[in-house]
Amino acid sequence: MHTDAPHSARKSGDWISGNGHSCRLEGLLNPSSYRFEILEKERLSETVVRMVIRAPLVAASARPGQFLLIRPLEHSERIPLTISHADRSEGAITIIFQEVGATTRELGALKQGQTVKDLVGPLGTPSDIRRFGTVACVGGGVGIAVMLPVARALRQAGNRVVGIIGARTKDLLILEREMSEASDELIVMTDDGSRGGKGLVTDALADLAGRERVDHCYAIGPLPMMHAVCRLTKEKAIPTTVSLDPVMVDGTGMCGGCRVTVGGEAKFTCVDGPEFDGHLVDWDTLRARKSIYRDEERLALEARSGKT
Amino acid sequence: MPEQDPQVRARNFDEVALGYSEDLAVEEATRCLACKNKPCVRGCPVNIDIPAFIQLVAERRFKEAAEVVAQANALAAICGRVCPQEEQCEKYCVMARVNGPVAIGRLERFVADWARENLPQNGDRPQPSPDAQKVAVVGAGPAGLTCAGDLAAKGYRVCVFEALHELGGVLRYGIPEFRLPRSILDAQIESIRRMGVEFYTNTVVGRTFTIQQLLESGFDAVFIGTGAGAPVFLNIPGEELNGVYAANEFLTRVNLMNAKDFPVEGTPLKRPRRCAVIGAGNTAMDAARTALRLGAEEVTIVYRRSREEMPARAEELHHAEEEGVKFQLLTNPVEFIGDENGWLQRMRCIRMELGEPDESGRRRPHPVPGSEFEMEVDTAIIAVGQTPNPLIRQTTEGLAVEKWGGIVVDEKTGATSIPGVFAGGDVATGAATVITAMGAGRRSAIAIDEYLKAKRGTS
Ligand SMILES: Cc1cc2nc3c(=O)[nH]c(=O)nc-3n(C[C@H](O)[C@H](O)[C@H](O)COP(=O)(O)OP(=O)(O)OC[C@H]3O[C@@H](n4cnc5c(N)ncnc54)[C@H](O)[C@@H]3O)c2cc1C
Ligand code: FES
Numbered sequence: 115m116h117t118d119a120p121h122s123a124r125k126s127g128d129w130i131s132g133n134g135h136s137c138r139l140e141g142l143l144n145p146s147s148y149r150f151e152i153l154e155k156e157r158l159s160e161t162v163v164r165m166v167i168r169a170p171l172v173a174a175s176a177r178p179g180q181f182l183l184i185r186p187l188e189h190s191e192r193i194p195l196t197i198s199h200a201d202r203s204e205g206a207i208t209i210i211f212q213e214v215g216a217t218t219r220e221l222g223a224l225k226q227g228q229t230v231k232d233l234v235g236p237l238g239t240p241s242d243i244r245r246f247g248t249v250a251c252v253g254g255g256v257g258i259a260v261m262l263p264v265a266r267a268l269r270q271a272g273n274r275v276v277g278i279i280g281a282r283t284k285d286l287l288i289l290e291r292e293m294s295e296a297s298d299e300l301i302v303m304t305d306d307g308s309r310g311g312k313g314l315v316t317d318a319l320a321d322l323a324g325r326e327r328v329d330h331c332y333a334i335g336p337l338p339m340m341h342a343v344c345r346l347t348k349e350k351a352i353p354t355t356v357s358l359d360p361v362m363v364d365g366t367g368m369c370g371g372c373r374v375t376v377g378g379e380a381k382f383t384c385v386d387g388p389e390f391d392g393h394l395v396d397w398d399t400l401r402a403r404k405s406i407y408r409d410e411e412r413l414a415l416e417a418r419s420g421k422t
Numbered sequence: 423m424p425e426q427d428p429q430v431r432a433r434n435f436d437e438v439a440l441g442y443s444e445d446l447a448v449e450e451a452t453r454c455l456a457c458k459n460k461p462c463v464r465g466c467p468v469n470i471d472i473p474a475f476i477q478l479v480a481e482r483r484f485k486e487a488a489e490v491v492a493q494a495n496a497l498a499a500i501c502g503r504v505c506p507q508e509e510q511c512e513k514y515c516v517m518a519r520v521n522g523p524v525a526i527g528r529l530e531r532f533v534a535d536w537a538r539e540n541l542p543q544n545g546d547r548p549q550p551s552p553d554a555q556k557v558a559v560v561g562a563g564p565a566g567l568t569c570a571g572d573l574a575a576k577g578y579r580v581c582v583f584e585a586l587h588e589l590g591g592v593l594r595y596g597i598p599e600f601r602l603p604r605s606i607l608d609a610q611i612e613s614i615r616r617m618g619v620e621f622y623t624n625t626v627v628g629r630t631f632t633i634q635q636l637l638e639s640g641f642d643a644v645f646i647g648t649g650a651g652a653p654v655f656l657n658i659p660g661e662e663l664n665g666v667y668a669a670n671e672f673l674t675r676v677n678l679m680n681a682k683d684f685p686v687e688g689t690p691l692k693r694p695r696r697c698a699v700i701g702a703g704n705t706a707m708d709a710a711r712t713a714l715r716l717g718a719e720e721v722t723i724v725y726r727r728s729r730e731e732m733p734a735r736a737e738e739l740h741h742a743e744e745e746g747v748k749f750q751l752l753t754n755p756v757e758f759i760g761d762e763n764g765w766l767q768r769m770r771c772i773r774m775e776l777g778e779p780d781e782s783g784r785r786r787p788h789p790v791p792g793s794e795f796e797m798e799v800d801t802a803i804i805a806v807g808q809t810p811n812p813l814i815r816q817t818t819e820g821l822a823v824e825k826w827g828g829i830v831v832d833e834k835t836g837a838t839s840i841p842g843v844f845a846g847g848d849v850a851t852g853a854a855t856v857i858t859a860m861g862a863g864r865r866s867a868i869a870i871d872e873y874l875k876a877k878r879g880t881s
Contacts, residue, residue, distance in 0.1 A: 148623075234630070363675065369674050380661065402664055
């Protein structure tokens with residue numbers, strides 16, 4: 115017989131106010147807390163949408179690095195999205211997502227004032243925010259939205275944060291201003307040079323590591339980007355944290371569908387992650403697992419074209 | 423009992439067993455000898471007065487029969503369908519030695535179905551009084567549902583918090599509709615709702631809020647019925663391959679997320695073609711029969727022991743065989759082998775033989791050297807067991823748990839190491855049965871009632 119220690123309360127920066135798991139629930143445990151109304155909707159780029167959704171119970175305990183599962187409509191799939199911001203006084207959370215598949219399009223088609231069918235969270239283990247020294251926060255594409263709350267929390271914890279964000283082209287670059295505010299220094303890269311430096315985030319990271327000591331790296335973005343960052347930082351012996359997003363169903367450790375191989379062991383991303391030591395991740399397996407439903411994804415889109 | 427033809431039903435999701443007509447039920451009921459010492463009741467985890475209800479069926483007093491059953495079992499329409507009666511009530515039936523036991527489970531199902539179809543449903547119960555004590559129930563499986571219904575009936579204010587977006591636990595995401603139609607489950611849950619229970623889905627206790635927070639926020643007691651939902655894998659090479667599933671994932675996609683209706687429904691599933699299911703419990707049978715219904719050409723149960731040791735309900739095993747599921751007994755997988763893109767192609771297995779009995783009394787299987795062979799499969803579903811989800815124990819300070827992860831409880835009351843916190847069902851026993859979970863929920867409801875009365879008395 116033994117007892118497991120409870121989650122230690124982690125310092126989480128000014129991302130949220132108040133202390134999550136000791137707050138009282140009175141006034142929140144009623145059906146209205148489960149009416150997930152879209153309070154704000156804004157397009158950050160042609161395909162990237164930012165939504166503020168009322169979810170007071172989730173906002174009350176969310177921490178940087180955690181995510182939620184959302185099911186926009188009755189027949190939709192449950193998909194994971196990172197919580198970009200939690201506003202406790204408003205009882206609202208912010209999500210930022212790219213309309214790529216059927217479900218994100220269904221979500222993106224909802225309007226302010228409408229509700230999403232189901233939303234559950236916060237899920238996953240919060241980021242392990244520590245004082246590392248200098249931290250490179252590398253974000254790519256819509257991964258910048260996932261990076262932002264972590265960068266804020268890292269800076270709050272006393273780190274020197276160097277943000278490195280990248281996109282294919284200027285129009286696809288999101289949250290530049292917010293990342294700039296969250297960082298001591300921000301480096302912007304685009305593949306075509308339409309904004310910031312021309313090249314990849316890894317070029318900028320190599321450059322940074324060449325000119326100053328980097329104690330830790332966070333890399334969040336498309337799989338090839340994270341993999342490339344990890345190859346580089348492994349060579350340079352910079353410990354690196356990545357945030358993974360394999361296919362999920364329940365998000366509570368029940369189905370095993372989100373398993374990834376880390377350090378030769380199977381880990382459930384939804385409970386053991388989503389953040390892992392990037393140098394231990396088996397990227398080939400992850401790439402394969404992420405492609406399981408590629409054909410079906412196309413079918414789902416076709417089935418929904420014409421519908422809104 | 424009439425059933426759908428195996429050839430036909432193996433390709434549809436409609437209920438397999440069609441149920442008794444009134445006449446058939448009466449005919450079966452008249453076989454009961456109404457033994458004075460009621461041996462069958464001894465085998466019933468919730469002590470239904472079996473001879474009494476069966477006599478009433480024989481006399482066509484169906485309404486009264488239903489009342490006798492309902493007194494002891496709030497989920498009779500479900501239990502009549504899924505209980506392992508051959509190891510419980512029917513095992514002790516005197517008629518077993520004559521010409522087969524009285525079909526107690528089928529009669530239970532009959533009276534519950536009859537009541538639902540023929541009696542007016544109870545109206546909404548009045549709301550609990552404003553000063554009623556409050557109980558939080560975590561998890562809406564059979565344990566939580568039963569505990570919640572019983573406490574509401576005693577006048578408490580009861581809130582159920584469920585992680586998924588639908589209620590029912592394994593009854594919803596695990597057991598397929600060809601064994602337990604959704605309409606039956608929905609009706610049973612609805613009857614508990616009408617007793618005044620408040621349901622909150624989309625709430626992962628331990629993440630959305632903790633047990634401690636519930637106790638600090640006006641709940642006088644908590645019942646934990648979170649089940650044994652975490653899948654066990656085999657830990658053999660190749661398990662990460664695409665096409666290898668835990669049974670939980672496979673069944674959840676189909677049952678909870680309706681993946682069989684993809685792409686109208688958003689959740690996809692790769693249709694299995696050649697499918698191996700590892701394990702031989704109810705979960706394995708359900709997965710195998712679901713794979714058939716999704717159009718698989720060949721479905722094989724792979725099990726390391728022999729037929730006698732299979733833990734599935736006799737009826738499920740029988741149905742699986744009838745529908746064309748194949749069996750590779752005394753066989754254990756040792757490796758999954760994939761193609762260059764990470765998709766499962768083959769499964770390497772080894773033959774087993776049975777040696778001396780182990781702690782469980784079952785003969786321990788040993789691999790036969792040099793007996794390895796390969797099976798060509800595109801889907802492998804692992805159904806070798808489940809353990810409690812660690813979330814609650816990791817986030818509840820002071821909650822004593824067993825080495826294997828189950829919550830330590832007083833067997834009679836479900837009391838845990840934390841005052842006011844009770845637990846029962848699979849989370850305390852490990853993966854067991856619907857009826858044992860129900861029984862635990864019921865016992866805890868009695869204990870919680872006593873605890874709350876004492877609490878009120880002293881405060
Ligand atoms: C596929 C399958 C087939 C089966 N067939 C049979 C059968 O034929 N006959 C039989 O008797 N038994 C059968 N069983 C076993 C039976 O279903 C279980 O023993 C029974 O459901 C246990 O009930 P429970 O209430 O303890 O837990 P569950 O039914 O597991 O319910 C637990 C609930 O708690 C929720 N939960 C978990 N964690 C949290 C959390 N942190 N916060 C909020 N909610 C949470 C879960 O989502 C779930 O809804 C089967 C099991 C499976 C998997
Ligand atoms: S999503 Fe099911 S276990 Fe992680």
